[in-house]
Amino acid sequence: MLTPTYLIQPLPPQAEIETVPVLRALVEANKALAELKGRAATIPNQGILNCPGFTGE
Structure with a gap:
């Protein structure tokens, strides 16, 4: 018979x-993403954002 090697914690976690x-951090992140989306929409050739040279790959 197998014996458990670890105990699985109950879900969901009890931490708040x-x-x-x-x-507050979520609101700030949401605002930053909205600004990024707005600025990206103004780029004439948005496909350039996927270029490996631009992303550092």
Whole structure:
């Protein structure tokens, strides 16, 4: 008979995830992504963003 080598923690985790600092950071990240999306829309040839030379690959 097999014996368990580790215990699986119950889901969901008991830690509070939606704290005020986390929600504030989420708002800031959302604003930054919206700004990036707006600026990317102004690029005439958006395909250049996928070029390996531009991404550092």
